[in-house]
Amino acid sequence: MGDNQNLLAEQRRALILDEVRRRGGVRVNELTRKLNVSDMTVRRDLDALAHQGVVEKVHGGAVPVAEASTHEPGFEAKSSLEQGAKEAIARAAAAMVVPGSAIALSGGTTTYALAHHLLDVPDLTVVTNSVRVADVFHAGQRRGGVSAQSAARAGAATVVLTGGVRTPSDSLVGPVADRAIRSLHFDVLFLGVHGLSVEAGLSTPNLAEAETNRQFVRSARRVVVIADHTKWGTVGLSSFATLEEVDTLVTDAGIPQVLRAEISEHLADLVVAGEPDAPGPAPDEPADM
Template sequence: MLAQQRQAVIAERVRSHGAVRVAELVEEFGVSDMTIRRDLETLADRGLVSKVHGGATAVDIGSTDEPGFAAKSVRQKEAKEAIAAAAAKLVTPGQAIALSGGTTTWTLAHHLVGVAGLTVVTNSVPVADVFYRSGRGDQTVILTGGIRTPSDALVGPFAVASLKSINVDTLFLGVHGVNATAGFTTPNLMESETDKALIAAARKLVVVADSTKWEIVGIRTIACPDDADVLVTDAGLPEEARAALREAVGQLIIAGEDNR
């Protein structure tokens, strides 16, 4: 078993059981104590577990907890890069697209600055800044107004009103959590209304979410799983989650894998 696969199993075990012990994992996987400790260190660095003496426990993520943009931007960087590269292939020159707030959509923006003739609607200050700094004269960027959240998204009544008369081909939506029952969720009530307005403005919904978002449930549902035409995630998503999401979303794309 590859280290990434083993770590995905360990992370899922912690989510379902609340805690794991190093000794039990050593026996189960048939690897050294040091290997398991490195696995737990990696998972802790990714924010998936909390290391304790002799093992690890689940990270307590509340339904209204919302980390700031800077804190989120250093998490799961490799996964977000892979997701962004895969999602960028869904964009063609001349399209009108929307990008919601979030560090995955911000990463995607860097992959889209080279696409000619784009019109980009966003409620994310960092996303708008990426396109602004690219200096392309053939791209149009529309930034909604609104109240700024900890994740540097603009939300609230002004943002919603500005989106009501806009129509785009595709929305790329970043989310706080993904759950088979609760759907795609956010910890910010006002952001949920703005995200719903973005969804209403788009003919196609593409959700971009790394595998650590699985089974995290924010206080408000933005959309149901079957509302998503495409969900782009990474190879760390557990097999049972893949099966559930393939049944629910229009298309599941695992970045870096053959999705034919």
């Protein structure tokens, strides 16, 4: 891992999590040597990762949480994780949206954060299978005190919500959703994921959601995955796309350099939100809402 003395805490923890998942467990003394930090720092990092529920502390080290590949957390549980990272990713992704375009937003808490940043982008057509995302646009119109017809004339988004069966994360999936998405074509798909890795690509614990996401990918001219650094190395039950099918990955500054190099070997475009070359406002500037 090299000399990581100056890594930010989030970057250091991402490296630790990657090491735990790849090796099936690590010892504290191994991490202190590899990361060039104190024993106390490593233990604090392991405490933080254990609090997030991604590792289990054992005597002298940590092991991966024995979470089934079919486990799917609910929307509220996922919303509480990595909120700052999701907000930074949402700002960077919103800067990629062109007024008047047709876009798709899959289900997930990061696409939900993105939806809030799209309320003032004029003349969008938004296709989504997320009840939560659709509610963001509906609530935005209600706060403006306009009807759906008036909103359309004023340049507010036209939202197409697919039918389907609701998942624990409030996405609509299954044959009804698949048929609706298959008949449409959109300029950009913003796709949230349960996990991504070199070997498994993009994956989810929900088989029906995997098929719905496949239809999303097939119907999009451009695929943008929006995922915080903790999703890297996570593998769900069903893969639905390879990394090579992704045009852009938007992630956060918690992703370590060693992982960035690995990701860049498989992706055409990696955007790290909050860094100088990322789209949108700098971290200390207010977003233009």
